Amino acid sequence: MSSRIGVVTFPGSLDDRDAIRAVTLAGAEAVSLWHADATLQGVDAVVLPGGFSYGDYLRCGAIARFAPVMEPLIKAARDGMPVLGICNGFQILCESHLLPGALTRNDHLHFICRDQRLQITNTTSAWTSNFDMNQEIVVPLKNGEGGFVADERTLDQLEGEGRVIARYLEVNPNGSRRDIAGICNEAGNVVGLMPHPEHAVEALTGPTVDGLGFFTSVLKSLVDNGKVLA
Amino acid sequence: MSIDNVASAKANSNIEQPFAALGLKPDEYERIKEILGRRPTSSELAMYSVMWSEHCSYKSSKVHLRQFGSKVPANDSMLVGIGENAGVVDIGDGWAVTFKVESHNHPSYVEPYQGAATGVGGIVRDIISMGARPVAVMDPLRFGAPDHPDTRRVVNGIVAGIGGYGNCLGLPNIGGELIFDPSYQGNPLVNALCVGTMKHEDIHLAKASGVGNAVILYGARTGGDGIGGVSVLASETFDADGPAKRPSVQVGDPFMEKLLIECTLEVLHAGLVEGIQDLGGAGISCATSELASNGEGGMHVWLDRVLLRDSTLSPEEILMSESQERMCAVVEPNKVDAFLDVCRKWDIEAVVIGEVNSSGRLTVDWHGEQIVDVPPRSVAHDGPVYERPLARPTWMDARQADAPTPERLARPTTAAQVRETLLLMVAAPNLASKTWVTSQYDRYVRGNTVLAQPEDSGMIRVDEVTGRGIAVSTDCNARFAALDPYRGAQLAFAESYRNVAITGARPLAVTNCLNFGSPEDAGVMWQFEQAVTGLADACLDMGTPVTGGNVSFYNQTGDVAIHPTPVIGVLGVIGDVANRTGMEWKTAGESIYVLGVTRDELAGSEWAHEIHGHLGGLPPVLDLNVEKALAEVLIQGSQDGVLSAAHDVADGGLAQAFIEMALRADRGATISIPANIDPFVFMWSESASRAVVVVPEHHEQALASLCSGHGVVATRVGSVDDSSELIFSGVYGESVKATIDELRSTSEAVLPALFG
Numbered sequence: 001m002s003s004r005i006g007v008v009t010f011p012g013s014l015d016d017r018d019a020i021r022a023v024t025l026a027g028a029e030a031v032s033l034w035h036a037d038a039t040l041q042g043v044d045a046v047v048l049p050g051g052f053s054y055g056d057y058l059r060c061g062a063i064a065r066f067a068p069v070m071e072p073l074i075k076a077a078r079d080g081m082p083v084l085g086i087c088n089g090f091q092i093l094c095e096s097h098l099l100p101g102a103l104t105r106n107d108h109l110h111f112i113c114r115d116q117r118l119q120i121t122n123t124t125s126a127w128t129s130n131f132d133m134n135q136e137i138v139v140p141l142k143n144g145e146g147g148f149v150a151d152e153r154t155l156d157q158l159e160g161e162g163r164v165i166a167r168y169l170e171v172n173p174n175g176s177r178r179d180i181a182g183i184c185n186e187a188g189n190v191v192g193l194m195p196h197p198e199h200a201v202e203a204l205t206g207p208t209v210d211g212l213g214f215f216t217s218v219l220k221s222l223v224d225n226g227k228v229l230a
Numbered sequence: 231m232s233i234d235n236v237a238s239a240k241a242n243s244n245i246e247q248p249f250a251a252l253g254l255k256p257d258e259y260e261r262i263k264e265i266l267g268r269r270p271t272s273s274e275l276a277m278y279s280v281m282w283s284e285h286c287s288y289k290s291s292k293v294h295l296r297q298f299g300s301k302v303p304a305n306d307s308m309l310v311g312i313g314e315n316a317g318v319v320d321i322g323d324g325w326a327v328t329f330k331v332e333s334h335n336h337p338s339y340v341e342p343y344q345g346a347a348t349g350v351g352g353i354v355r356d357i358i359s360m361g362a363r364p365v366a367v368m369d370p371l372r373f374g375a376p377d378h379p380d381t382r383r384v385v386n387g388i389v390a391g392i393g394g395y396g397n398c399l400g401l402p403n404i405g406g407e408l409i410f411d412p413s414y415q416g417n418p419l420v421n422a423l424c425v426g427t428m429k430h431e432d433i434h435l436a437k438a439s440g441v442g443n444a445v446i447l448y449g450a451r452t453g454g455d456g457i458g459g460v461s462v463l464a465s466e467t468f469d470a471d472g473p474a475k476r477p478s479v480q481v482g483d484p485f486m487e488k489l490l491i492e493c494t495l496e497v498l499h500a501g502l503v504e505g506i507q508d509l510g511g512a513g514i515s516c517a518t519s520e521l522a523s524n525g526e527g528g529m530h531v532w533l534d535r536v537l538l539r540d541s542t543l544s545p546e547e548i549l550m551s552e553s554q555e556r557m558c559a560v561v562e563p564n565k566v567d568a569f570l571d572v573c574r575k576w577d578i579e580a581v582v583i584g585e586v587n588s589s590g591r592l593t594v595d596w597h598g599e600q601i602v603d604v605p606p607r608s609v610a611h612d613g614p615v616y617e618r619p620l621a622r623p624t625w626m627d628a629r630q631a632d633a634p635t636p637e638r639l640a641r642p643t644t645a646a647q648v649r650e651t652l653l654l655m656v657a658a659p660n661l662a663s664k665t666w667v668t669s670q671y672d673r674y675v676r677g678n679t680v681l682a683q684p685e686d687s688g689m690i691r692v693d694e695v696t697g698r699g700i701a702v703s704t705d706c707n708a709r710f711a712a713l714d715p716y717r718g719a720q721l722a723f724a725e726s727y728r729n730v731a732i733t734g735a736r737p738l739a740v741t742n743c744l745n746f747g748s749p750e751d752a753g754v755m756w757q758f759e760q761a762v763t764g765l766a767d768a769c770l771d772m773g774t775p776v777t778g779g780n781v782s783f784y785n786q787t788g789d790v791a792i793h794p795t796p797v798i799g800v801l802g803v804i805g806d807v808a809n810r811t812g813m814e815w816k817t818a819g820e821s822i823y824v825l826g827v828t829r830d831e832l833a834g835s836e837w838a839h840e841i842h843g844h845l846g847g848l849p850p851v852l853d854l855n856v857e858k859a860l861a862e863v864l865i866q867g868s869q870d871g872v873l874s875a876a877h878d879v880a881d882g883g884l885a886q887a888f889i890e891m892a893l894r895a896d897r898g899a900t901i902s903i904p905a906n907i908d909p910f911v912f913m914w915s916e917s918a919s920r921a922v923v924v925v926p927e928h929h930e931q932a933l934a935s936l937c938s939g940h941g942v943v944a945t946r947v948g949s950v951d952d953s954s955e956l957i958f959s960g961v962y963g964e965s966v967k968a969t970i971d972e973l974r975s976t977s978e979a980v981l982p983a984l985f986g
Contacts, residue, residue: 011577012485014400018677021694050675052398055485111393111670140674144397199674204808205691206674 003028003222005215006043008073010035010064014051015086015198022198023047026215038068044227045082045126045218046073048089050142050196060103060145061091070096080225082126082218083190087143090182090192099185099192100158101150106143107175115207116141116173116195118181122165125188129224130217136169137210139200141181146174146194148183158183165191233545234272235599243269252279258614265608273594273601276546277609280512281519284783287613290749291781294759297766298776307738308775310433316356316426317777318433319739321803323698326430328360331370331423331704331743331799333782337479338420342387346420347395347482351554353424354399354487355508358494359557361434362426365676366690367396369406369422370704370743370797374415376659376984381410384418385985392422393670398484399491402679403671404688407704407797410659411839413712416787421743421780421797425702427692434498436507438525438560438586443504445518445529446566448573448580449490449556452514453539456480456552486555486578493576494557502569505560515549515609517558518584519592522606525560528589529606533596535583545596560586616749623753630713632846634832639842641910645964648909651841652885652966655914656973658840661882662980663893680807684890686729686878687802689810697806701735704800707881707916708793709834710849715757716764717849719796723768724857724918725880726800731861732876732921734811734868735802740769742779742798747791749783757794758783765796771854774800804868811868813877814895815924818952820874822899823933824884824945825860826920830911836881837914850918857919859940864921872932875924885913887922888956893974898953903960904945913958924950 005028007019020030031043035053040046053064064070070092077083077098085093093099106112117138120131131137150158155177158164166181174194182193197211247269249259254275262270262278270278284290299311309326310318316330334349350367357364369392374381396403401424438445456479497503505525507517514536522529533545543551561569566582573580592609594602632638642648655661664683673682680699681689687701705725711718723740730737742765747754769776785792804810815822832838833847867873875895879887888901903909925933930946937944951957956973958966 012398012488014398014488014675018675021677051400052485052488055398055483057485110390111397111672113669113672113674142397142672142674196674199677202677205677205679 003045003219004031004043006031006033006040006046008033008035008046008048008069010053010067012052012055013049015049015196018198019047019049019086022201022211022215025201026212026219028219033069035067035069038071040072040076044222048083048085048092050087050089053088053092061088061095064092065095074098077190080187080189082221084127084214085192086196086198087194090194093190093192098190099183100154101148103145103194104147104149105145106147111144112173113140113142114173117169118166118195119169120166122162122184125165125184125191126221127191127214127217128165129221130213138208139195139197139211140207141173141195143174143194146176148176148180148194150177161186166193233596233599233601235601236271236603239271240268247275249275253283254279258282266604271601273546273549274604276550277515277519277602280515280550281609282613286512286516288781289614289616290618290783291758292615293617294762297762301766301770302775303770303773308777309430311777316360317739318360319777319801321692321698321700321738323693323696324429325692325698326428326433327425327700327801328357328362329423329425329702329741329799329801330356330778331421331741331797332780333743333745334420334422335417335745335782335785338388339384339418341479342384343391343394344479344481346388346391348480348554349420349422350392350395351482351484351487352510353422354401355510355557357424357426358491359436359506359508360426361432361498362428363495364401364424364426364491365678366404366688367401367422367424368404368688368702368704371407372409372411372414372419372795374410374418375412376410378415382985388418388420389667389670395482395484397672399488400675402673402675402682404673404679404682404690405703408664408667411708411793413793417785417792419745419785419795423704423799425700425801432498434503434506436520436524437505438521438529440504440562441526441586441588442563443586444561444563444566444582445531445584445586446559446561446569446580447536447556447583448559448578450483450486450553451537451539451579452548452551453553454543454547454551457547457550480552480554482554489576489578490555490557493573493578497559497569497572500568500572502565503559503561507558509556509558511552513549513551519606519609521558521560522592523610526586526588527606528587529584529592530587531584531594533594535581537579537581545601618749618755619752620755620759621752622756629846630848634838634844634847639838639844643962645961645966648961649966652968653976655837655840655882655885656889656976657980658836659980659984660836661886663977665978666981666986680810681733681812684894685813686732687735689733689735689807691807697808699804699807701730701733701802701804702799703729704797705729706795706797707834708795709839709845711761711796712793712845713834713847713849715760715794717852718794719761719764720768720852721849721918722796722798723765724852725878726798727772727857727861728921729878730800730802731864732811732878734809734865735804736865737774737800737802737861739777739801740774740798741777742796743782744779745782745785745792745795745797747786751791754791761794761796765798768854772858809868811873811876813875813891815875815891815897815899815950816895817874817926818950820924820926820950821930821946822901822948822950823923823925824920824947825863825923825937825942827917827943828884828907828912828915828920829917831915831917835914835916850916852918859942860919860921862940863936863942866936867923867933870932872925872929872936873923874926877922879920879922880916883914883916889973891922892956892970893977896970898951898955898957898970899948900951900957900959901948903958904947905960909961
């Protein structure tokens with residue numbers, strides 16, 4: 001039995017198809033979840049994809065956080081279900097208080113799309129266990145509001161507990177504090193990532209296939225945790 | 231508040247109407263009266279004035295554009311031709327593609343961000359209304375002098391507007407153009423191209439057929455934005471002390487457009503729609519009159535049902551509003567509920583505003599009073615057609631005689647001067663790295679982008695199973711068109727055709743955006759006629775039909791028009807995108823060839839423009855048979871896996887082509903300049919029909935036979951190195967070297983320094 005991974009579509013989600021493709025290429029069954037349905041359809045893990053949910057009105061992710069699907073999702077995440085929020089998904093996870101901090105306007109005030117070098121700095125979270133510690137990868141980054149900020153104590157805590165899962169290398173593309181590209185919650189099942197691993201899953205269309213590692217990681221962790229049979 | 235209705239127009243025939251302020255000529259106004267047999271109501275006058283405008287009626291260009299219909303190649307793959315929202319082309323395997331480029335020049339100068347944003351929005355709705363899913367956008371842009379104080383405002387606003395709208399819409403931006411020339415100072419050009427894909431059975435057309443069918447307006451509410459001259463009329467009719475002219479630039483909401491795409495594709499695929507039309511220029515007037523005249527010929531509209539953002543709008547304003555993100559659908563009565571359900575799912579407001587009938591008239595009611603009663607064709611299709619006077623400008627002879635000879639323009643004659651020129655050219659704003667712009671656009675979304683800027687064409691995978699895909703390029707060297715508009719248009723087409731073939735895709739169809747000065751200037755009109763004829767002749771010759779396009783006139787300030795700028799988009803098909811040829815030379819030791827012949831052709835070149843500020847002489851010669859032969863080599867070479875890289879030679883000549891390939895690969899090369907050509911000419915001539923190709927040793931024989939089979943001249947000029955230096959040897963007895971780092975830092979610094 002293969003793992004079933006849900007991908008939520010909010011009004012204004014853009015990278016939902018890409019996330020479905022990535023999940024499928026990693027070997028899981030992708031399940032489309034609709035923002036207005038308060039059900040997760042029994043999936044084993046969920047991806048909140050990139051885009052501009054609700055047009056980024058009010059604040060990125062601020063309205064999506066109240067969508068009906070988020071109610072069971074927040075509960076499941078607190079109970080340990082793996083959840084990956086990419087870009088706008090990361091913003092939604094912060095707005096939902098599943099992750100600390102916030103994402104702010106890029107310091108240079110421009111939208112930026114580039115092939116970004118990252119260093120993986122946590123290999124125990126549900127979404128990074130297939131990487132090597134300090135492994136360098138290249139995946140696309142594209143955001144207008146991707147600057148990760150939190151107070152100094154939270155930043156110290158994230159670093160102290162090994163909860164920074166990836167850092168920007170060579171260029172800090174958006175002014176994120178301490179070059180943070182992604183973080184996880186205390187339990188390691190909820191991960192927020194500003195760059196887009198779902199755009200680096202095929203040699204034909206991506207700069208690399210490094211992004212696949214996030215999706216194969218979750219399959220491994222589901223098996224390791226006995227959620228899914230190997 | 232009294233409404234000018236049909237009854238009062240009949241009863242009171244001789245009131246004075248502000249037709250001139252609405253842009254209608256006295257004879258046009260007389261013709262409206264003749265059509266109606268009475269004076270028009272204020273609402274009718276408003277409708278005719280916008281639909282008979284140059285923008286909507288093509289009244290000055292129509293007589294020339296007919297050539298695209300009469301010079302159609304025999305074996306074309308057109309499924310839907312000119313006249314619909316966008317042409318549709320068969321690309322095989324049951325797939326069809328629609329693509330179109332449109333201008334949004336004037337609004338983008340007035341309000342760069344919203345002007346450019348709504349330009350993207352408008353072309354995307356054209357593609358949706360054919361039943362296609364939009365899959366990519368491209369943006370050919372032209373600005374004034376890079377160092378002019380106003381250029382910064384325009385560039386920043388337009389680039390941010392395109393990014394802000396397109397990124398939020400979820401469409402990859404896969405290419406375009408970025409060109410600076412003082413001729414565009416007061417008239418920047420923002421052309422927006424969109425390409426969409428669909429299965430053959432999903433093609434939809436804009437027509438209102440089926441008596442009794444409902445006309446549904448859905449999407450954003452109608453507001454007071456984008457009402458141009460009509461506010462003149464509104465203030466005449468109503469409160470003269472009311473608010474001043476409403477803003478005439480529309481404001482875009484890409485989030486609504488994204489919902490509109492998904493909602494529209496869902497109702498189309500569910501079979502709920504008989505006919506569909508987007509609302510662009512001239513808003514409800516355009517949509518209802520076009521739908522009605524393409525269908526059964528009759529329609530009734532209850533205008534007071536239109537959902538409004540501003541309840542104070544007059545009926546004339548509602549008819550004319552160009553509020554964005556609206557669509558109009560014709561739906562069978564028993565499917566209306568299902569249609570409205572889909573709209574609700576996507577949180578989109580929709581309302582039945584009218585009904586198709588067999589009256590042969592378009593009638594509009596406003597709270598029970600009839601305010602419009604017209605034959606719809608007379609509004610939509612039977613506008614005035616002008617045979618404007620045209621005359622070759624008297625200054626053409628002097629301009630063409632002013633050739634860039636060595637005596638007229640000093641050329642580098644030593645290796646040191648060549649190196650100096652090389653670095654100046656790398657820093658030319660028209661040749662410098664465009665990353666500062668393209669990094670503000672999402673090129674990855676949807677996960678099917680195979681090639682994007684700086685590659686010669688954008689390439690999108692259409693079928694994820696078979697790998698079938700399309701390549702699109704847009705090009706125009708307007709300086710060539712300024713020297714000779716006929717040949718200039720052909721050269722623009724040839725470059726675009728070549729850029730598609732370079733990637734391995736076979737060119738299939740053409741779209742165009744014809745940007746010119748005032749049609750009331752006989753010289754401009756002559757340029758237009760020449761350019762259209764040149765393009766139509768070339769398309770016939772090369773077997774690629776024109777599937778649609780757009781004309782933008784009045785791009786001029788005072789008496790000074792822009793360079794004639796016929797931007798040509800070519801679409802090609804490739805059986806499997808895995809076979810595409812990119813521009814990156816990856817492997818040391820591979821051989822570099824120049825295909826085609828380099829002549830002393832510097833007129834209109836980037837070198838003449840950048841170094842000398844010169845424009846004169848005759849543009850490069852073009853032999854379409856040579857262009858076609860070159861394309862065959864490039865396409866066959868890609869299919870057979872002979873070529874490991876290929877790149878077009880155009881602006882900045884061979885020197886620029888080699889530099890771009892080196893920068894793309896982050897790898898150097900040694901180029902030995904052939905002894906039989908002047909090194910300066912070899913590096914910066916812009917002769918047409920040339921490409922640089924790279925082949926591994928074991929394929930050199932295959933390349934040689936391909937080229938001799940097609941009669942293409944191939945010259946081996948060097949090899950890829952395992953180095954970080956680009957070396958030109960044989961430069962007036964010496965070698966000229968530049969490091970990749972030096973070239974990159976120079977090239978990439980230019981745009982951020984000007985606009986960052």
